[in-house]
Amino acid sequence: MISLLRYPCHSSIQMFMAICLLSAFPSVYATETVTAKMTSGQTVRTLDGVTEAVHQSTISAQVTGRVERLFFDVGDYVKKGEILVQFRDREVRARYNAAKAEYKEAEKEYRRIQDIFTKKLVARAAVDKAEARFKSARARLEQSNENLRNTRVHAPYSGIVVKRSIQVGELARVGQQLMTGLSLEALRVVVNVPQDMINAIRILKQARVYLPDGKQINAESITFNPYADPVSHTFNIRVNLPKQDFNLYPGMLLKVGFVIGKEMRLLVPLVTVARRSEVSAVYVVGSDGKISFRQVRVGAITPGHRDIEILSGLEAGEKLLLDTVKAARQLKSQGK
Structure with missing residues (x-):
């Protein structure tokens, strides 16, 4: 049949045969097909979060x-x-210079008294008194130096x-x-997580952040608060992002997907789903080669926006048309 379509017909008989074949099998006009399959995947729960700076x-x-x-x-x-x-810093510097001079004088006196004490010319009490004065002067100098440094805020x-x-x-x-x-x-996304999710999140520790441009980034780490809010009964979780420029700013609202388990899901390519107002449908190729437009109930879109989950209206093993535009035209021709 392909040869009849690819090469020109050299007789009216060949042309007639080609038309008969195309009429008998309308699916030859169809685009490429794909089979709906049950796939083991992660169960992801998506929540809203707010971006904040780690260092603020x-x-x-x-x-x-x-x-x-x-x-x-x-x-x-x-x-x-x-x-x-x-x-x-004029006054602070003056106090520092005075403390420095006092320290040097106290140090000199302390060394002198120590030297005399070793010659047993003064009592131990004199050494203790000189040492106390020296330590007091040193403490005042350190405080004055700290005050002087604090006149410049870095x-x-x-x-x-x-x-x-x-x-x-x-x-x-x-x-x-x-x-x-x-x-x-360094940025992070703060999310308030319901208590029924917290155990799974603490065990799996996997989260992804969905950016405004449709891209997603995996969390660098997840930090948990060990207590729930007494009013909302939610846990405050901080999703730390990699240190890269994602064009994010504190205060931005983002979606965060938390992995809470695994499950079998019926997935089909996102391009196979046609939208008609609020209705989602797919073009199914039956065993007889005929096309039907079937309404389905869809679920979550997988990361990367490649596949979408079908919750009802379709069974595993059924074949779908990938090009919904061509499929719609063929379905219209099929009804004539």
Whole structure:
């Protein structure tokens, strides 16, 4: 029959035979077929989650002082260790210099008393007194040095400034908020999981995040809170993402699929399912070669958007047409 279609007919008899064959077997017009099969696959439950930064913090003042300079503002990218805020340090530096001088004097006196003590010219009490003064001076020097370092506020990690709570010239007190920043290098998705899923998720520890562009990424790891919310009875789970640029930002709503087991499912290629308003249907090729348009109830789409689960309306082993457009035309011709 293929040879009749491929090569030109050289007689009216050959043409007549070809037409008869095509009329008797209308499925020759059909596109490629595929067989619906039962497949063992993962049972995935999909929930909504919210993206957040792993590193997000607010930096507060560790000393009381007046802000001399702000090196960054909202929206700026900051590298780890760069200076964010500079306080006026004249008074703090003066106290540091005084503490340093006192320390050197106390150290010198302590060494002198120790030397005299070894010659048994002073009592032990004099050494103890000099040692106590030396240690006290050293503690004051260390505190003054810490205060001086705190007049410069450094970024604890690389990230973006999202909030500034201070102005140049403003007097900041210890504990007052200065800036808030976050890092986009490490992100996670926070999901509230129903209690009936938590045991399976804790055992299998598999999750995938569906991106807005249709792609999916596997979770780097999953972190569990060991308690449920007393009101919603859900568990807060953090799905950690790989450190890559996925064009994601904190606050974005994403779908997260959790693997909770395995099951047998009837899967067919997604392209075989035709949509008619709210109705899903497939073109089935019967044993007699005829095509029927059959409504089905569909389930979840597999990762990668290649296959779709058929919940009812189709049996394993039945053949479907892959090209629904050509199948529709052939079905129309079949009815004539």
